[in-house]
Amino acid sequence: MMTCGRARRLLWPDTGPREATPEVVEARAHVSRCELCHHFFEDMGRIGERIRTAAPRPHAPVEVRDRLFKAIARARTGHSGLSAGPSRWRVGMGLVATVVLGGAWLGYVVTHRPLTPASDPLSALVEDQLRSQASQRIVASDSLTVAQWLGDRVPFAVTVPLFPEARLTGARTLLVNRQLGAAVDYVISGKSLSYYVLPGRSGNSVRSQEIRLTSRSGYHLATWEDAGLTYALVAVLPEPELLALARYCIHQMVADLGRSRARLERSQHS
Amino acid sequence: MSEHLDALFRTALRLCRGQEAEAEDLLQDALLRALANYDQLREVSAGRAWLFTILTRTHLNRLRTAHRRAELVDTELPDGAFEEALAEWAPLRSPAEEMETQQLGEQLTSALDDLPVELRRVVWLVDVEGFTHREAASMEQVPEGTIASRLFRARRQLRTALENSARDARLWRRQ
Numbered sequence: 103m104m105t106c107g108r109a110r111r112l113l114w115p116d117t118g119p120r121e122a123t124p125e126v127v128e129a130r131a132h133v134s135r136c137e138l139c140h141h142f143f144e145d146m147g148r149i150g151e152r153i154r155t156a157a158p159r160p161h162a163p164v165e166v167r168d169r170l171f172k173a174i175a176r177a178r179t180g181h182s183g184l185s186a187g188p189s190r191w192r193v194g195m196g197l198v199a200t201v202v203l204g205g206a207w208l209g210y211v212v213t214h215r216p217l218t219p220a221s222d223p224l225s226a227l228v229e230d231q232l233r234s235q236a237s238q239r240i241v242a243s244d245s246l247t248v249a250q251w252l253g254d255r256v257p258f259a260v261t262v263p264l265f266p267e268a269r270l271t272g273a274r275t276l277l278v279n280r281q282l283g284a285a286v287d288y289v290i291s292g293k294s295l296s297y298y299v300l301p302g303r304s305g306n307s308v309r310s311q312e313i314r315l316t317s318r319s320g321y322h323l324a325t326w327e328d329a330g331l332t333y334a335l336v337a338v339l340p341e342p343e344l345l346a347l348a349r350y351c352i353h354q355m356v357a358d359l360g361r362s363r364a365r366l367e368r369s370q371h372s
Numbered sequence: 373m374s375e376h377l378d379a380l381f382r383t384a385l386r387l388c389r390g391q392e393a394e395a396e397d398l399l400q401d402a403l404l405r406a407l408a409n410y411d412q413l414r415e416v417s418a419g420r421a422w423l424f425t426i427l428t429r430t431h432l433n434r435l436r437t438a439h440r441r442a443e444l445v446d447t448e449l450p451d452g453a454f455e456e457a458l459a460e461w462a463p464l465r466s467p468a469e470e471m472e473t474q475q476l477g478e479q480l481t482s483a484l485d486d487l488p489v490e491l492r493r494v495v496w497l498v499d500v501e502g503f504t505h506r507e508a509a510s511m512e513q514v515p516e517g518t519i520a521s522r523l524f525r526a527r528r529q530l531r532t533a534l535e536n537s538a539r540d541a542r543l544w545r546r547q
Contacts (some may be wrong), residue, residue, distance in 0.1 A: 106459040107455030107458045111451070149530070152529070157500040
């Protein structure tokens with residue numbers, strides 16, 4: 103004889119399709135006329151639903167994500183050079199960087215092996231974790247503040263250029279093919295202008311400073327390399343204007359380098 | 373993938389009874405294992421279940437290593453006892469007598485943490501994270517019937533705990 107307990111075990115919910123054996127058919131017939139069994143299955147559904155809706159769903163804190171990401175990155179790369187401090191991993195991946203730089207850098211800057219095959223869910227997880235921290239940025243109009251902020255976050259010095267008629271609005275860090283870079287944002291003639299500094303070709307420390315102009319997705323880019331870093335100005339400005347800004351930028355970098363050398367020489371003599 | 377990391381983290385957190393440092397350690401261990409074995413993942417679409425499987429097994433291994441397996445002993449029910457337990461189920465009271473949803477979240481966390489770890493893991497995987505019995509059985513390396521039995525016992529225990537909390541709250545309000 104079919105008991106309530108047997109029927110409930112045979113028809114336990116969520117165990118997927120079951121073979122309609124004579125016993126299962128008998129259990130179904132029992133449940134169809136047994137009010138208590140009917141309540142039982144309703145209750146199981148209600149309890150499962152209440153647990154699902156009421157269970158706490160905390161998000162992984164940023165610092166936990168950061169530590170997990172670093173552990174994965176260290177394991178992936180097999181060296182510890184990535185543990186330069188949590189701030190190194192705060193990434194500001196803006197729309198322009200994603201849309202424009204992602205394409206522009208392809209085949210131009212990076213000679214490193216791509217580290218994120220699409221079929222690797224852990225890499226996707228890491229990339230997503232990085233993107234999730236895209237809000238890490240500074241809003242400031244003071245070039246010294248911006249330079250110091252970036253200096254705390256990227257492993258190279260960044261000169262924050264000042265352009266005529268351009269207003270400095272802030273800065274971000276970003277990641278392009280797992281290379282940590284810096285982005286400085288301006289507004290010029292009501293349009294956004296971004297200045298990027300990224301680690302360039304591996305081992306390339308030659309000063310080339312040849313400016314290349316290119317376009318992607320409606321944006322113009324002026325790019326050049328210097329001392330192992332790759333620089334770019336990205337905007338919707340006309341190319342001649344962008345070229346002039348790039349030259350102005352290089353001029354300031356050279357002047358800044360000259361001042362640094364002079365300071366170094368003075369400190370060595372004193 | 374972001375939701376996977378959050379889901380993995382909160383699962384680890386519950387498995388470790390809310391101890392964040394322990395949960396982070398467990399999750400890191402699981403992710404490194406996943407990294408070492410990701411060539412075993414045949415379909416990216418199965419990535420979520422695969423990551424949870426690794427998390428579950430990492431947790432199981434840790435318990436075994438820590439000789440805490442004894443906790444499992446009385447969580448299993450023979451078929452006959454399971455059927456008896458199913459038959460003894462008393463219908464739930466009316467929704468009005470249930471706990472307010474706001475209170476429920478807090479009480480549920482506490483009640484979940486009081487469950488034996490094998491029950492807690494199953495109710496979390498199935499009821500909260502939405503895995504099927506088959507997926508949970510694969511993660512836990514037990515038959516589907518065992519998942520059903522553990523899930524029933526977990527729900528029954530949670531129900532008792534929450535009803536007790538609701539009764540206490542009503543008594544407190546009347547005072």
